[in-house]
Amino acid sequence: MLRGALQDAERPSSIGRLRRLLCALLLLCLPTLCLSQAASESGSGVTDSSPFSSDDLAFIAAQPALRVHNETDWPPFNFSQNGRPEGYSIDYMNLLAEKTGLRVEYVTGPSWDEFMQMIHAKKIDVMLNIVSTEARREFLAFTDAYLIAAASIYTRKDGAVVKGIDDLRGKTVVIPKGFFWQELLERYYPDIKLLLVRDSLECLEAVAFGRADATVGMVGVLDYLLQKNFIPNLVLAAQVRDERFSSIMRLAVNKENQRLRDILQKGMTLITEEELVAIQRRWGARDTVPRMELSQEERLFLRENPVIRAHVEQDYSPFLYLKEGRVTGYAVDYANLLADKIGIEIHYDVGQSREVAIAQLKARRIELIVAMAGGEQHSAYARFTQPFLSTYTGVAIRKELQGVSGLDALRTMRVATIKGYRYASLLKLRFPKMQLKAYDNHLIALEAVASGEVDAAIMSHPVMRSLIQQNFLSDLKTFPVQNDNALKRSDEGLAVRSDRPILHELLDRAITQVTQDEVDRLKRKWNLELQGGNLSDVAFSDRERAYLKQRKLIRMCVTPNWMPYEAINKQGRLVGMTADFVALLEARLDTRWELVPTATWDESLANAKARNCDVLTLAAQTPAREAFLRFTAPYINFPSVIATRTEELFVENIAQVKDRRLGVVKGYAIGKTLRQRYPDLNLVEVDSIQDGLERVRSKAIYGFVDSAPTIGYAIRELGYPDIKIAGKTEFIRELSMAVRNDDSLLYSVIDKAVRATTVEERQKIYSKWISVEYVSSVNYLLIGQILLGVLLVLAFFIYQNRRLARFNRDIQMANAEAAKKNQLLLEKTKELEQLSITDRLTQVYNRIWLEEVFSQEIRRAQRYGLSFSVIMLDIDDFKRINDQFGHPVGDKVLVEISRVLKTGIRATDTLGRWGGEEFLIICPETDVEGAFQLAQSLRERVSIHSFPAAEQLTASFGVAVYQSGERENDLVRRADEALYRAKSAGKNRVEVSVGTV
Structure with a gap:
């Protein structure tokens, strides 16, 4: 100038x-x-558009250098290198100082616990990379999160196998004293023994020298320390899947210094994405090494566009939403998985509606929108990847709105939709008289229904269920759209701006490289089955859909005689469990499965190897078979058991009978498994299950090993009264579909279809075909036979004395009658014992047993400091059912609701009938949130279930959590009071005892 x-x-x-x-x-x-x-x-960063007020600027000018915590050894986040503070958090704090005009000096040397005492006493001003916990919020004020890191478990190489945090129960885990994991472990994993030390290096040394079994930490930190300090005998064992252990890092100041916290927060908004990426690239906060083969043009594109701006919605839970200032959800994790495969960074814009996001995509301000359904109306400005998310549509209405069960009932009503979503145009076309009102986001639309502003809302059914649950919109009920092909489901992909064809191609290709295991891990993480139902049907890629369209026939080979799993009947048709599963897959894949007849399992295996059939419907995975087959996820698994003659004793484990001759069917995988585990086992190969059981009967072999359903079925159907299941082995038969390995698309579609079968579908098939009885460890029949033998020997000697012949005959008859009565008495005693704790009508536990379980849980709680929850529920308007339909129908309803509840609780929960139409569920080691979520899930199951005659019913729930020193009666009373409040508030809802909040 x-x-x-x-x-x-x-x-x-x-x-x-x-x-x-x-x-x-x-x-x-x-x-x-x-x-x-x-x-x-x-005072850099303070411009005309500065977020700082005049009071803020005066505070900054008067503020001396901030004393900021820096650890000695916590790379790559903050550590000391030659006496100089280094790390991601240090760079971030230095950048924040530039933006705010604040000066900083770092304090290095104290332990984490000492730093916490210093910030509490205001001897330092700022804690870097600290996680917000309930205890810390009492004296600290936190900024929003600026970094997230997952936790992992490290053990010795020669230590016990650890696959997750649950495997650490009963073991010693070492962590730095005062770190937030201490609070979580003490609260949620009380049976893990804690060893508290100064820092992460001491943690690794404690594990290395055997003072602890494992430590929990972050991979970058612990790997750096292992290499730097030459600790060779430790290994990364597993990732901690519990999200509560993720380090959501923030800055924190003493609670009395709120203005400093606000200034730091405002400064964080001034940090640009480019500046963040520069820090991330320097410290490797995220792996951006591509795992895909890239062309020169694609590599050039990535160098020029290392950061991709994407839009996500803040309330599309559980797929996309905002939590504690960060974006999260199933679709976000999926997009990050694609980014890892390509080698790019995705930065998410939140807070904008879908309508605004579409406008930004049109204006080229963002590169993509995550989870959006394609359509001709978007073709001018967006290209869509193949779908990665398939979700079904639902309707939300107020509970008092009667007679609405489908879209037709809404044709003239006021209906809420979401701006930018496809539902509005489809509904307008189908129902021209429907009064549509568009809202900015899903939650506002649901609140409009609850307030009566509109009559209903139409959106993704899993999303509405999740939002209703999270926001306690208990006056709403939902149902899925069933009979409208255009509306009932939505296949969603990534919408990429049309002038980024290379990015579109990269993302589309990355989707094809996502494995089914990766998808399953994401589904398990987000618990999609509990938070809105399974993703409907199967989300096939474009290639898979085209493949299925042209491939209408799949040839299958089966085991010809392996009931109840599968068999070929006299008419040449497939029967058994597999036949029912195949019927499900035919419907999902829209294909016909043709049976290739075979006489033996070996012949079926040979046909599969020769490619004469495409699929073996049921097979165990072995290395030899992997040479020509690929195995889907297991869909049938049952324990392997031992069948013996009835006079043999109970078998506790295989090792107990390893010197006896045991039969296995030739070619079955269980034989190889047994030989590997017990090399000295005396195994005899037999031709079939029937052959094996016949040899047991003839005493050619001691026992026969196979799965519980097959042996139970053979004993029942073939009539072997002298054969019993004498014990279980430790081996679980996991059986999959085996697909020819030269057709990857066929494998992919079948594997997806198998994984899409629901728990209810599988259980229905199992229940249809399985009826297995085990002998107990006390063999009353054997005892009776021994007693009878003794009596016969005694009678023989008495018989020799002719003078006492008549007398001896009388004794013999009396003793025989006594033996029969004694045997009958034992059986009746066992039956009465079961009847005494079982409700006769519903076959769930009765009040007597519930009170016993109560006593046990209270003793456990008092001894170990644990807690547990109870859920009390009552069928709404049950008297009306009895009055209208009669007591027999009422009894059927009670039986049916018991079945619904049994399928919805966990294996550790105890369900019983408390009285009348009231049921009680005891949930061990469950806090108020977990019990509330379970009650909501059960309430939803009941409300959508179809009952005999009465059809749709509802139930009200009361939840209470045990408090230290509380008596059983008090706990039940609080649950009952909560149930009464649920009834008074309109029924079909869950209320929590105020004493537990």
């Missing part, structure tokens, strides 16, 4: 003379301007 002014001053004109005068004035003012500029730079 100065050089231009001097040039203009040399021009011979009046304007030039004026400019020379201005230049002189400028030169006179230059020192002042320089000082002003220097002052401005010292």
Whole structure:
């Protein structure tokens, strides 16, 4: 600017003379301007658009250098390198100081626990990378999160196998004292023994030298310390799947210094994405090494566009939503998985509606929208990847709105939709008289239904169920759209701006490289089955859909005689469990499965190897078979058991009978498994299950090993009264579909279809075909037979004495009758014992047994400091059912609701009938949130279930959590009071005892 002014001053004109005068004035003012500029730079980031108020600026100017915590050894986040603070968090804090004008000095040396005491006493000003917990919030004020890191478990290489945090129960785990994991472990995993030390290095040393079994930490930190300190005998054992252990890092100040917290928070908004990426790339906060083969053009694109801006919605839970200031959800994790495969960073924009996001995509301000359904209306500005998310549509209405069970009932009503979503245009076309009202987001639309502003809302059914649950919109009920193909489901992919064809191709290709195991891990993480139902049907890729369209026939080979699993009947048809599963897959894949007849399992295996059939419907995975087959996820698994003659004793384990001859069917995988585990086992190969059981009967072999259903079925159907299941083995038969390995698309579609079968579908098939009885460890029949033998021997000797012949005959008859009565008495005693704790009508536990379980749980709680919850429920308007339909129908309803409840609780929960139409569920080691979620899930199951005659019913629930020192009666009373409040508030809802909040 100065050089231009001097040039203009040399021009011979009046304007030039004026400019020379201005230049002189400028030169006179230059020192002042320089000082002003220097002052401005010292408070860098404070501009005309600065978020800081005048009071903030005065605080910053008066503030001495902030004392900020820095640890000695916690790379790559903050550590000391040659006496100099280094790490991701240090760079972030330095950048924040530039943005705010604050000065910082780092304090290095104290332990984490000592740092916590210092910030509490206000001897330091700021804690870096700290996690917010309930205890810490009592004296600290936290900023939003700026970094998230997952936790992992490290053990010794020669230690016990650890696959997750649950495997650490009963073991010693070492962590730094005062770290937030201490609070979580003490609260949620009380049976893990804690060893508290100074820092992460001491944790690793404690595990290495055997003072602890494992430590929990972050991979980057612990790997750095292992290499730096030459600790070779530790290994990364598993990731901690419990999200509560993820380090959601924030800055924290003493609670009394709220203004400093607010200034730091405002400064964080001034940090740009480019600045964040620079820090991330320096410290490797995220792996951006591509796992895909890239062309030169694609590599150039990635170098020029390392950061992709994407839109996510803040309330599309559980797929996309905002939690504690960060974006999360199934679809976000999926998009990050794609980013890892490609080698890019995705930065998410939140807070904008879908309508605004579409406008931003049109204006080229963002690159993509996560989870969006395609359509012709978007083709001008967006390209869509193949779908990765298939979700079904639902309707939300108020509970008092009667007679609405489908879209037709809404044709003239007021209906809420979401701006930017496809539902509005489809509904307008189908129902021209429907009064549509568009809202900015899903939650506002649901609140409009609850308030009566509209009559219903249409959106993703899993999303509405999740939002209703999270926001306690208990006055709403939902149902899925069933009979409208255009509306009932939505296949969603990534919408990429149309001028980014390379990005679209990369993302589309990355989706094809996502494995089914990766998808399953995400589904398990987000618990999709509990938070809105299974994703409907199967989300096939475009290639898979095209493949299925042209491939209508799949040839299958089966085990010809392996009931109840599968068999070929006299008419040449497949029967058994597999036949029912195949019927499900035919419907899901829209294909026909043709049976290739075979006489033996070996023949079926040979046909599969020769490619004469495409699928073996049921097979165990072995290395030899992997040479020509690929195995889907297991869909049938049952324990392997031992069948013996009835007179043999109970078998506790295989090792007990390893010196006896045991039969296995030739070619079955269980034989190889047994040989590997017990090399000295005396195994005999037999031709079939029937052959094996016949050999047991003839005493050619001691026992026969196979799965419980097959042996139970054979004993029942073939009539073997002298054969019993004498014990279980430790082996679980996991059986899959085996697909020819030269057709990857066929494998992919079958594997997806198998995994899409629901728990209810599988259980229905199992229940249809399985009826297995085990002998107990006390063999009453054997005892009776021994007693009878003794009596017969005694009778023989007495018989020799002719003088006492008549007397001996009388004794023999009396003793035989007594033996029969004794045997009958034993059986009746066992039956009565079961009847005494079982409700006769519903076949769930009765009140007597519930009170016994109560006593046990209270003793456990008092001894170990644990807690447990109870859920009491009552069928709404049950008297009306009895009055309208009669007591027999009422009894059927009670039986049916018991079955619904049994399928919805966990294996550790105890369900019983408390009295009348009231049921009680005891939930061990369950807090109020877990019990509430379970009650909500059961309430929803009951409300959508179809009951005999009465059809739709509802139930009200009361939840209470045991409090230390509480008596059983008090706990039940609180649950009953909560149930009464649920009834009073309109029924079909869950209320929590106020004593537990």
